[in-house]
Amino acid sequence: MRISEILRRKGAEVVTVAPQAPVRELLAVLAEQNVGAVVVSSDGLSLDGIVSERDVVRRLHAVGAELLDRPVSAIMTAVVHTCSPDDRVESLRPTMTEHRIRHLPVLREGRMVGIVSIGDVVKSAISELQTEREHLEQYLRG
Template sequence: MRISEILRRKGTGVITIAPNATVRELLRVLSAHNVGAVIVSPDGADMAGIVSERDIVRRLHRDGAAILDSPVSSIMTAAVHTCSPDDHVETLNATMTEHRIRHLPVLRDGRMVGIVSIGDVVKSQISELETEREHLVRYLHG
């Protein structure tokens, strides 16, 4: 299965936050959208980085509550791993496992066209297994 199929099922919406927004604002966005990461973008289209719950937790542990009023750009990951809609889910799974990341922006010609989470990958794998199971059952009872 390709990443484009996951995006077709889940949609292509990407939640973004401005680099100068505070971490406190970031927490509101994560909670309001029930997501674990957002893209840091100055204009909602270009990607400056990604920031996740893990980034917040690590900085809170290191620097304390003072980070809540810091800009998101101070805690974001600027070197973002990405994928293409044409990539295979297996490749994405390997990238996520190898780099211990849970969210990958999907880019086409350098522009964001979606974001895929480890949950999306797991859902797609379960869907493929269920489809395969149904085919096998039909074949056996054929």
């Protein structure tokens, strides 16, 4: 299965926040959108970074409440692993596991066209296993 199939099923919406937005605003976006990570983008199409709930918690522990007024760019991950709509889902599993990545922005020609989560990857693997099981059962039945 390709990443484009996942995006076709779940949609291509990418929740973004501007790099200069305060962390307080980021928290509101995470809560309102019910997501675990947000792409940091100055224009909603390009990729400046990514920031997750985990990033906030770790920095909040280190810095304290003053973090809430700092810009998102101060806590974002600037070097972001990405994928393409043409990538196969299986190729993402090792990358996501080894680097402990839960969200991968999907880029086509440098522009964001979606985002996939580890949940999307696992869901696709389960779906493929179920389909394979059904085919095997049909084969055994003759």
